[in-house]
Every structure is written in structure tokens, then in C-alpha cells.
Amino acid sequence: MSDKEFTLEVLRRILLEGAGADEGVDLDGDILDTDFEELGYESLALLETAGRIEREYGIALDDDVFTDNPTPRGLIAAVNAQMRESLAA
Amino acid sequence: MSARTPRTVVTGIGVATPNGLGVDDFWAATRIGKNAIGRITRFDPSQYPATLAGEIQGFVAEDHLPNRLIPQTDRMTRLALVAADCAFEDAGVRPGDIPEFDMGVVTASTSGGFEFGQNELKKLWSQGSQYVSAYQSFAWFYAVNSGQISIRNGMRGPSGVVVSDQAGGLDAVAQARRQIRKGSKLIFSGGFDASICPWGWVAQLANGRLSTRTEPERAYLPFDADACGYVPGEGGALLILEDAEAARRRGARNVYGEISGYGATFDPKPGSGREPGLRRAIELALADADVAPGQIDVVFADAAGTPGLDREEAEAVTAVFGAGRVPVTAPKTMIGRLYSGAAPVDVVAAVLSMREGLIPPTTNVTLSPEYDIDLVTGQPRTASVRTALVLARGYGGFNSAVVVGAVD
Numbered sequence: 463m464s465d466k467e468f469t470l471e472v473l474r475r476i477l478l479e480g481a482g483a484d485e486g487v488d489l490d491g492d493i494l495d496t497d498f499e500e501l502g503y504e505s506l507a508l509l510e511t512a513g514r515i516e517r518e519y520g521i522a523l524d525d526d527v528f529t530d531n532p533t534p535r536g537l538i539a540a541v542n543a544q545m546r547e548s549l550a551a
Numbered sequence: 552m553s554a555r556t557p558r559t560v561v562t563g564i565g566v567a568t569p570n571g572l573g574v575d576d577f578w579a580a581t582r583i584g585k586n587a588i589g590r591i592t593r594f595d596p597s598q599y600p601a602t603l604a605g606e607i608q609g610f611v612a613e614d615h616l617p618n619r620l621i622p623q624t625d626r627m628t629r630l631a632l633v634a635a636d637c638a639f640e641d642a643g644v645r646p647g648d649i650p651e652f653d654m655g656v657v658t659a660s661t662s663g664g665f666e667f668g669q670n671e672l673k674k675l676w677s678q679g680s681q682y683v684s685a686y687q688s689f690a691w692f693y694a695v696n697s698g699q700i701s702i703r704n705g706m707r708g709p710s711g712v713v714v715s716d717q718a719g720g721l722d723a724v725a726q727a728r729r730q731i732r733k734g735s736k737l738i739f740s741g742g743f744d745a746s747i748c749p750w751g752w753v754a755q756l757a758n759g760r761l762s763t764r765t766e767p768e769r770a771y772l773p774f775d776a777d778a779c780g781y782v783p784g785e786g787g788a789l790l791i792l793e794d795a796e797a798a799r800r801r802g803a804r805n806v807y808g809e810i811s812g813y814g815a816t817f818d819p820k821p822g823s824g825r826e827p828g829l830r831r832a833i834e835l836a837l838a839d840a841d842v843a844p845g846q847i848d849v850v851f852a853d854a855a856g857t858p859g860l861d862r863e864e865a866e867a868v869t870a871v872f873g874a875g876r877v878p879v880t881a882p883k884t885m886i887g888r889l890y891s892g893a894a895p896v897d898v899v900a901a902v903l904s905m906r907e908g909l910i911p912p913t914t915n916v917t918l919s920p921e922y923d924i925d926l927v928t929g930q931p932r933t934a935s936v937r938t939a940l941v942l943a944r945g946y947g948g949f950n951s952a953v954v955v956g957a958v959d
Contacts, residue, residue, distance in 0.1 A: 479622075480622060480684075481619065481622055481623070482617070482618040482619040482620070482621055482622050483618055483619065484617070484618075484619055485617055485618070485619075502619060506623075506685050506686060506688065507619075507685075509685040510622075510684060510685035510686065513681060513682075513685060516681060517681055517682060
């Protein structure tokens with residue numbers, strides 16, 4: 463359980479730790495609205511990323527969290543919503 | 552369709568062994584018999600009965616591979632991917648030069664990615680299943696080297712993996728040749744294994760054949776009266792195989808040799824009293840290459856390093872060639888047995904022997920008077936090598952033989 467906010471900074475770190483980054487992609491750039499697929503992450507990389515987020519924040523994400531939220535902005539919102547939900551529960 | 556059977560030639564090499572990274576380093580070390588067996592440094596081996604291995608030192612995957620590939624690859628795959636890059640460069644082919652469905656990858660594997668698997672199993676039992684990497688789904692798998700090479704280089708033609716322990720290194724080359732004959736233009740073949748980690752080590756110890764000696768020069772002594780098992784090593788080689796005609800048309804700068812013959816057999820049931828299958832594998836390979844025993848200039852031996860298996864191999868060679876009639880060598884005495892990587896490395900040594908006219912030595916070994924073979928020991932031997940035979944046996948009864956011929 464964590465009361466931390468899930469931010470773009472954390473997402474960048476988790477992506478790098480779990481799956482690395484494509485040569486042609488600048489994760490430090492403005493990536494909030496770029497699809498994960500465009501950033502070079504295939505489904506397994508996203509599965510690994512979801513697992514790491516779940517571990518770090520003690521939450522459970524929907525299996526289709528990346529299908530519903532294909533960009534960092536959407537994912538960050540979904541993860542933070544999930545955290546609030548599990549805190550309230 | 553033309554009636555001719557395409558000839559399969561080696562046009563590019565990527566090699567990584569304990570005594571050399573890259574063709575030039577490998578050959579510079581191998582031609583003079585440079586030993587690379589030592590006490591294991593990748594983990595503390597003191598609590599295990601076997602403590603020696605041939606380790607590759609100084610390989611930093613991050614210097615060669617995209618960052619995206621690091622979290623999803625075992626050491627053996629990293630070595631194989633870098634070797635594949637080197638082989639493409641050596642062949643003067645860029646991945647996009649040939650249509651993607653005309654290029655395939657057929658490698659051999661003995662262990663799969665044990666080190667990666669060990670790390671994930673450790674997380675499973677110490678932290679829980681949610682800590683296991685999603686990449687464990689394929690990173691350990693036998694076929695992963697073929698898959699990763701195929702993905703990285705856009706090779707979507709016939710591909711696969713052969714699992715027959717050390718014999719697999721030759722079986723994969725033979726399967727690649729079949730695909731060339733069926734019309735593929737270019738097939739990557741060979742094998743890589745790298746399981747020098749505690750889990751991999753325990754698995755290897757289970758076969759009861761590992762040398763438990765602690766002196767590197769006295770631990771792996773095939774065909775020696777003092778033979779006492781083998782020392783494992785890590786690494787392997789990848790070969791680019793092409794249709795000879797297609798290679799000629801594109802002006803291939805290196806045509807190292809031709810894969811001209813192949814034979815494979817399986818041993819009879821232990822205790823049956825029937826002859827082991829190696830002799831027949833050799834005869835099948837010679838017949839396939841349409842060469843007589845007298846035309847073979849050197850044999851690269853499997854060199855198991857245990858007395859019973861050494862005897863079987865010496866007897867098979869003597870039965871086919873006659874006592875002392877053909878030079879036999881085992882450069883793997885310098886680096887240990889590399890499992891699926893061993894025979895592809897011997898194929899590389901064979902074509903480089905042809906190029907230089909020099910047979911690399913079997914190191915550390917004094918030939919036992921029990922064997923009637925002409926083992927090249929101590930010093931390399933100058934010789935005109937036009938045709939070479941490479942032998943490989945896999946645990947459980949696999950025997951394979953490949954004839955490699957010079958190309959003018």
C-alpha cells in the first residue's frame with residue numbers, strides 16, 4: 463500500500479527498469495500523449511510494466527488497462543484512480 | 552524449378568568462445584592452442600564438486616545491443632545476437648538486402664536460458680509470483696535465440712531450433728542446409744549455450760561426466776590415459792549459410808567452405824552389445840558428401856573426455872579411416888565443451904584450418920597408447936586441408952557428422 467502519487471517520472475523509471483527504451487525514443491521528452499506502441503513497447507513489455515506498478519503500489523490493475531489507456535497520460539490517471547479506490551475500500 | 556541441388560556454403564561467421572570474441576581473436580588463440588579453462592568466476596563454485604569452466608571474459612552486452620533487449624535476454628541470447636551482427640557484417644549482407652521470407656534462422660540449444668531462469672525462480676520463491684519477469688515466458692526457452700535473431704534482423708523464412716545436446720550444433724546446420732535446398736536464400740545456423748550459473752551447474756553435474764579436477768591443464772584430457780571427464784564452457788558460433796549460386800551472384804566476399812555432407816544416427820539401447828552409432832554417422836556423412844575416407848584431411852573430434860566415450864570415438868575413426876591414417880584434433884580442449892555451441896565452433900575452426908593450411912592442436916593431452924589415432928597434440932600442424940570432418944555427440948545417444956569442403 464502506498465499513498466504516493468503515480469507520476470510520469472515513476473512511469474519512466476519503471477519502463478526503463480522493466481523493459482528498457484528504444485534507441486529512437488526519448489523517454490524524457492514529451493511522451494504523455496504518445497501511444498506506448500509508438501514508444502516501442504510490445505504487449506509483453508506492457509505486461510511487465512503493469513506487474514511492476516502493481517508490486518510497487520500494492521494494487522491490482524485490470525488486464526486490459528493498457529488497451530483502455532494506450533498513452534502515459536491515460537495510464538497515470540487509471541493507476542491513480544485505482545490507488546484511490548483501493549485506499550477507500 | 553531447376554533440377555540442380557543447390558550447394559550450401561558458409562559466407563559469414565560470428566563466434567564467441569572463452570579464448571576469443573570474433574573470428575580473428577578466436578583463430579589467433581586457437582591456432583596456437585591458447586587455453587581458456589579456469590576456476591569459475593561467475594559464481595563461487597567452492598561448494599560444488601566441479602569448479603572449472605571455460606568462461607567468456609570481457610563481454611559487455613550493453614556495449615553491443617539495444618537497451619530494450621537487455622531486460623529480456625539471457626546471456627546465451629546476448630552472445631548469439633552479437634555473433635549474428637558480426638556474421639552479417641562478415642558476410643557483407645545487411646538484413647534488408649534479401650527479402651525477409653527468403654532468410655531464416657535454425658539454431659541448436661542444449662540448456663536454454665538457465666541464468667535468466669534462475670534469477671526469476673529466485674524471485675518466485677523469495678518474493679512471490681508477481682515479481683517474476685514477464686520475459687521469463689520466452690527468455691529461458693530453447694528456441695529463443697532463433698526467435699530473437701529472427702526478430703532483430705527481420706528474417707521471416709523457415710526457422711526453428713534443434714535440441715539434441717552437443718550433436719544439435721551439427722543437426723541445426725543440416726536443417727539449415729535442407730532449407731537452402733528447398734529454396735531459402737540465406738539461413739543462419741549454429742548454436743550458443745551459456746549456463747555457468749548455480750542452477751545450470753547443478754543440471755550439468757547430473758550427467759556424472761564433469762571433471763572434478765582443479766588444475767585447468769589436467770582437467771579435460773580426451774584420448775589421454777588420464778581422461779577424467781570434461782570441463783563445460785560457454786559460447787558458440789553462428790554461420791551464415793547461403794545457396795552457393797546466390798552467394799556468387801551477389802558477389803559474396805567470403806566463401807569459407809561448403810557444407811557438403813551430413814549423417815546422423817542414434818545409439819542402440821545401452822547394454823544391447825550392438826555397436827554405437829558414430830561409425831555409421833561418419834559413413835553416412837562421407838557418402839552424402841561423395842568423398843572417400845582417404846579424402847578427409849582432418850577430423851575435429853567430439854572428444855567427450857571420459858574413457859568409454861573416447862574409446863568409442865577412437866574405434867569409430869579407426870574403423871572408417873584405418874589406424875593413424877587421418878589427423879584428429881580437439882581444439883575444444885582449450886575452452887571446454889560448449890554444448891550446442893561446440894560443433895559450430897569446430898566448423899569455424901575447420902574452415903579456418905583450410906584457409907591457413909594449419910590444424911589447431913589438442914592441448915594438454917598425451918595420447919593414450921590404447922588409441923590408434925593420429926591425434927594432433929601440443930603444436931599446431933601445417934597441412935593442406937581441403938576436406939574436414941566434424942563430429943559431435945549428444946547426451947543420450949545422438950551422433951552427428953558433417954563434412955566441410957573447400958570452395959575454389
